[in-house]
Amino acid sequence: AQSVTQLDSQVPVFEEAPVELRCNYSSSVSVYLFWYVQYPNQGLQLLLKYLSGSTLVKGINGFEAEFNKSQTSFHLRKPSVHISDTAEYFCAVILTGGSYIPTFGRGTSLIVHP
């Protein structure tokens, strides 16, 4: 069975600073990888996803993530954050050739300070 680990439950950062949110997964087969964002009192929405091809994936709102197969990681980055990026971020995996059910990480709370 696959699992997803988001090592940081909370990441505080100042506005305009760079940020990296970490995600590691374990799986015996290939996976599809996703990052979702949840703003306060809202549902999750997709930031970006990796299916195949280029390991660097660009998403909405200036976020990007890099797939590293050897390290089984899919870290999310943004070079300069805004106050409006304050939210909960979830990493998720789906097995290729498996069911359509994603496994979500526990989430990382990004807190951007002015």
Place this chain on the structure above:
Amino acid sequence: DAGVIQSPRHEVTEMGQEVTLRCKPISGHNSLFWYRQTMMRGLELLIYFNNNVPIDDSGMPEDRFSAKMPNASFSTLKIQPSEPRDSAVYFCASSPSGVPYNEQFFGPGTRLTVL
């Protein structure tokens, strides 16, 4: 499209009462998911429907929980009887079917408080 619609947005009830949460998926989406989110356990998948048929209900906590999808545009999650430990935010999500890498579109959630 209006997105995934959930009702009610907030529900406060007393222990032992029946609670029914409702979801209208995005038109044309064949897959529907019910999740529960708590601080302690994070986001948990409760049940997954494909073409109105329950495919995986292994996440349903116990017999007090039941879910139905009578047609492609409506699903319910029922808790009977409710308990304080059921307090959580319940999300419904839908996804186009056909391939596993389609994103899920989440509703705004129902915040349930059981006193």
